[in-house]
Amino acid sequence: xPILAEFYKRKLSLFMAWRYLFxxxxxxxxxxxxxxxxxxxxxxxxxxxxxxxxxxxFDSLIRDTFSHFDPELRICAKNHQPFxxxxxxxxxxxxxxxxxxxxxxxEDNALVSYQGSQVPVILRGVDEHFERLVDMKNxxxxxxxxxxxxxFNVAVTGIGIAQTLDLTTDYVNPIRLYVxxxxxxxxxxxxxxxxxxxxxxxxxxxTVMRPxxxxxxxxxxxxxxxxxxxxxxxxxxxxxxxxxxxQPLASFQKTLQQALGSDFKVLNRMEQQADLYHIILIEKWIxxxxxxxxxxxxxxxxxxxxxxxxIDKGEDIILLTNLGADGEQVRQIFLYTGWLISVIGAVTGxxxxxxxxxxxxxxxxxxxxxxxxxxxxxxxxxxxDLILVLLTVLTMGFLSAILPVRLLNxxxxxx
Numbered sequence: 001x002p003i004l005a006e007f008y009k010r011k012l013s014l015f016m017a018w019r020y021l022f023x024x025x026x027x028x029x030x031x032x033x034x035x036x037x038x039x040x041x042x043x044x045x046x047x048x049x050x051x052x053x054x055x056x057x058f059d060s061l062i063r064d065t066f067s068h069f070d071p072e073l074r075i076c077a078k079n080h081q082p083f084x085x086x087x088x089x090x091x092x093x094x095x096x097x098x099x100x101x102x103x104x105x106x107e108d109n110a111l112v113s114y115q116g117s118q119v120p121v122i123l124r125g126v127d128e129h130f131e132r133l134v135d136m137k138n139x140x141x142x143x144x145x146x147x148x149x150x151x152f153n154v155a156v157t158g159i160g161i162a163q164t165l166d167l168t169t170d171y172v173n174p175i176r177l178y179v180x181x182x183x184x185x186x187x188x189x190x191x192x193x194x195x196x197x198x199x200x201x202x203x204x205x206x207t208v209m210r211p212x213x214x215x216x217x218x219x220x221x222x223x224x225x226x227x228x229x230x231x232x233x234x235x236x237x238x239x240x241x242x243x244x245x246x247q248p249l250a251s252f253q254k255t256l257q258q259a260l261g262s263d264f265k266v267l268n269r270m271e272q273q274a275d276l277y278h279i280i281l282i283e284k285w286i287x288x289x290x291x292x293x294x295x296x297x298x299x300x301x302x303x304x305x306x307x308x309x310x311i312d313k314g315e316d317i318i319l320l321t322n323l324g325a326d327g328e329q330v331r332q333i334f335l336y337t338g339w340l341i342s343v344i345g346a347v348t349g350x351x352x353x354x355x356x357x358x359x360x361x362x363x364x365x366x367x368x369x370x371x372x373x374x375x376x377x378x379x380x381x382x383x384x385d386l387i388l389v390l391l392t393v394l395t396m397g398f399l400s401a402i403l404p405v406r407l408l409n410x411x412x413x414x415x
Contacts, residue, residue, distance in 0.1 A: 033301065034341065036301055037298075037299075037301040037302050037341050037345070038341055038344055038345040038348070039345070040298030040299065040301050040345070041295070041298060041299055041302075041341065041342055041344075041345025041346055041349060041393060041397065042345040042346075042348040042349035042352065043298065043349065044291070044294060044295035044298045044299070044349065044393070045295070045345065045346050045348075045349025045350055045353060045389060045390075045393050046349040046350075046352045046353035046356070047291055047294075047295075047349075047353070048288070048291045048292070048295065048349075048353070048389045048392075048393075049349070049350060049353025049354060049357060049381075049385070049386065049389055050353050050356055050357055051287055051288075051291060052284065052287075052288060052382075052385045052389070053353075053357040053360075053361075053379045053380060053381050053382075053385070054357075054377055054378070054379055055280075055283065055284040055287060056284075056379070056380035056381070056382055056385065057361075057377065057378030057379040057380045058280070058378055059277075059280050059284070059380075060378065060380045061378045062276065062280065063269070063270075065208065065209060065210055066210070066269060066272075066273055067269055068134070068135065068139070068208060069134055069139075069208050069210070069213060070269045070272050070273065071103070071133055071134075071240035071241060071242060071269075071272075072241060072242055072243055072249060072268065072269065073240070073241040073243070073249070073252075073253055073256070073266055073267065073268060074238055074239070074240050074241070074266070074267045074272055075238060075239040075240075075241070075256070075260065075264055075265070075266055075267075076237065076238040076239075076264065076265055076267070077237075077263065077264060077265075078262065078263055078264060078265050079263075080237075082106070082229075082231055082235045082236060082237050083235065083236065083237075083264075084232070084234045084235055085104065085234045085235075085236060085239070086234040089259060089260060090239075092259075093239075093256070093259075097244075098243055098244055098247040098252060099241050099242070099243060099244075100132075100242050100243065100244050101129050101132045101133050101240075101241065101242035102129060102239065102241060103126065103127060103129040103130050103132075103133045103239065103240045103241075103242075104126075104127045104129075104222055104236045104239060105124060105125065105126060105222070105236055105237060105238045105239065105240055106124070106125035106222050106225040106226055106229065106231060106235070106236055106237050107122060107123065107124045107125070107225075107237050107238065108122075108123060108179065108225075108229055108237065109121075109122065109123070109179070110122070110123035110177050110178060110179045110218070110228075111177070111178040111179075111195075112157075112161065112165065112175050112176070112177055112178075112218060113175065113176040113177075113178065114165040114166075114167060114173070114175045114176070115165075115166070115173060117164070117165050117166070119161060119164050119165060120216075121157075121161060121216055121217065121218045122216045122217050122218070123177065123179065123218050123220060123225060123228070124217060124218065124219050124220070124225070125219075125220050125221060125222035125223075125224060125225020125226065126147070126219055126220075126221070126222055127221075127222045130219075130240075131145070132242065133240055133242050136156070136206060139206045139207060139208055140204050140205070140206050141159050141162075141204075141205045141206060141207045142169055142204065142205045143156075143169035143202070143203050143204030143205055144203060144204050145203070145204050145206065146203050146204070147203075147219070147220065147221040148221065149171070149201065149203055152200075152201065153200055153220065153221050153223070153224045154200055154201050154202065154203035155175065155200040155201070155202055155203065155218055155219065155220045156202070156203060156204045156205070156206055156218070156219040156220075157175075157202055157204075157205055157206075157217070157218050157219075158205070158206060158207065158208075158213055158214040158215060158216065158217045158218070159205050159206065159207040159214050160211060160214040160215030160216070161214075161215065161216070161217075161218065162202075162205045164215075167202050167205065168202070169202050169203060169204060169205065171201045171203075174199045174200055174201045174202075175199070175200055175201075175202060176197060176198070176199050177197065177198045177199070177200065177218075177220075177228065178195045178196070178197055179195065179196050179198075179228045179229060180195055180196075181195065181196050181230070196228055196230075198224065198227075198228050200220060200224070206219075222236075249268065250268075253266050253268055292392055292396075295392075295393065295396065296396055299342065299393070299396045299397055299400050300400060302338050302341050302342060302397060302400045302401055303400050303403055335401055335402065337401075338397065338398075338400065338401025338402075339394075339397060339398060339401055341397065341401075342393060342394060342396070342397020342398070342400070342401070343394065343397070345393075345397075346389075346390055346393040346394055346397070349393075350386060350389065350390060354381060354386065357379050357381045358379075358381060360376070360377060360379045361378075361379040361380070361381065364376030364377075
């Protein structure tokens with residue numbers, strides 16, 4: 001029964017490794033080095049779990065923030081040019097029962113001037129369905145969200161623009177918008193003639209706690225935007241969709257993309273902010289690699305601990321070989337000892353890290369300060385990260401245990 005014999009052989013090696021790890025050594029310094037090795041692995045593992053959980057928290061926070069303003073799906077031309085909705089395919093999309101909101105958007109660059117101050121902005125023209133797409137009433141800092149006041153068109157601006165221009169919603173001093181004309185020649189003697197001008201009062205100031213919107217966006221009626229940019233009544237720069245709750249987003253996006261063809265792009269929320277999410281992902285994994293390097297330094301203590309243990313147990317090694325143990329089994333005992341150091345340290349650090357992360361997630365003990373998007377550091381614990389951390393620590397511990405065991409003096413074993 002070679003398989004059964006091998007099983008008991010490994011079981012004996014594991015038992016002796018456990019005894020060597022927790023029994024008193026002849027030299028107290030070896031006990032100290034062993035505890036330091038376990039503590040280093042535990043602290044490194046805990047740090048990786050906590051930092052990755054915080055990075056996940058920020059990622060989730062940003063996704064939630066954009067989800068309040070970005071649509072579930074956005075249709076735009078692949079060449080980023082305006083397109084007409086007066087086609088059969090878009091008439092069919094409007095009638096699709098899976099779509100609960102079909103909002104027309106006209107968006108482009110503009111310049112806002114107010115009492116001698118100017119700031120470049122993104123001018124977004126929206127239709128009457130926009131309020132069903134985005135809950136603007138709960139995003140208002142002052143004033144109220146409306147695009148028409150009596151017989152006048154009005155605008156809603158981000159709080160960053162309002163602070164830069166010192167805007168108010170008093171309906172006394174209007175803002176002036178400038179956009180470049182799409183047609184005609186530029187008169188060098190009168191360059192201002194190359195711009196179309198429009199005047200609006202500000203009805204409200206909003207904030208979504210994102211500089212991409214707060215510092216750049218001005219929302220106006222779509223009719224006003226079309227007139228400014230010279231678009232027809234059926235032209236838009238994008239279409240934003242909200243689906244019914246029982247409609248699978250991914251499958252509908254794929255079907256819609258196939259129906260529209262290669263001239264259009266159908267983007268979900270992550271794809272709409274692809275650059276930002278890529279940056280967050282890169283930051284997360286760079287942080288993980290830095291922590292892994294720090295952890296590698298801590299795990300290298302296992303090499304010193306095993307080396308000292310080999311010196312301390314020199315007489316035991318000779319005794320084991322005299323009792324019939326071969327060199328491979330002796331090396332296996334010390335290899336298991338190194339693994340136990342990394343496993344115990346990794347599991348301890350994992351438990352502490354998850355515990356601290358969950359406490360922060362539910363209690364918010366560590367705060368970020370006032371005036372930020374959230375009061376406390378956001379934390380989200382993901383099982384995939386825990387598995388990755390555990391595998392990383394155990395792999396490093398395995399490799400660090402091999403080196404001193406492989407260098408075990410074979411002559412001493414054979415004596």
